[in-house]
Amino acid sequence: MNFLSHYFVRSRPNDSLFNLGLILPDLFRGSIRQFELTLPGKNSLLEGCLAHIKDDKQFHASLFFEQGAEACLHELKQAPGLEEVERKWFLAHILFEMLMDRLLVRHLPGLCLRFYADLESADKSEVHAFLKAHHVSDSEVLLRRLELFTRAAYIRNYTDNNLFGYSLTRVMMRVGLPELGFKQRADLQACVNRLEQTWFKEVQTRIFEMKQVTA
Secondary structure (H helix, E strand, O other): OOHHHHHHHHOOOOOHHHHHHOOHHHHOOOOOOOOOOOOOOOOHHHHHHHHHHHHHHHHHOOHHHHHHHHHHHHHHHHOHHHOOOOOHHHHHHHHHHHHHHHHHHHHOHHHHHHHHHHHHHOOHHHHHHHHHHOOOOOHHHHHHHHHHHHHHOHHHHOOOHHHHHHHHHHHHHHOOOOOOOHHHHHHHHHHHHHHHHOOOOOHHHHHHHHHHHOO
16 A cells, blocks of 8 residues: 555656556556556556556565565564454555555655645546546546545655554455454554664665665
8 A cells, every 4th residue: 555655656747647547556446457558549547557557566576575574574473462463464565565655754745745736636537537448337436535535635644653553454444354453553553663663764775775676
């Protein structure tokens, strides 16, 4: 769930449709099964979607992702209140991606402002046409999801520990994992604190490494 990271490594100046496309495969996950070249001519929205898919493949196959997710998994396994949490490897995957976005929000605050400004300015009629070309039946639901995602702008709140933990818990519930209790959320936040004091301590190094993975 690294929306801001995709924007950071690949966004184009003055191309809000391409930049919106960088997050659609995750935001509309499961609704568009395949991104094919179904639209005539150059289409920035589709190009953004395809760039997201390409970058995801490189990112998840990289040593950078492997080491970061492993560091997260190690912390989760050590947390006394998280013994009963299933699929820790998947939670580690999600946690690592969200922590990279949190790192960007903290240290590149202008990036998040540009991200949401691009989402606001993108022509939503182009998104509707894109969904229609891909024969998506629930396009109105997806457009509403995009509207709510943009309006909530919850990534801006990743610096707040409580709101970051809440966002992480919501993602877990969407993929079928049970909601964490108060003690479990506290233990998860302790994991986040330790990771940020260790693996994520060298901020500029981690940001540079992320950029290089998809260079």
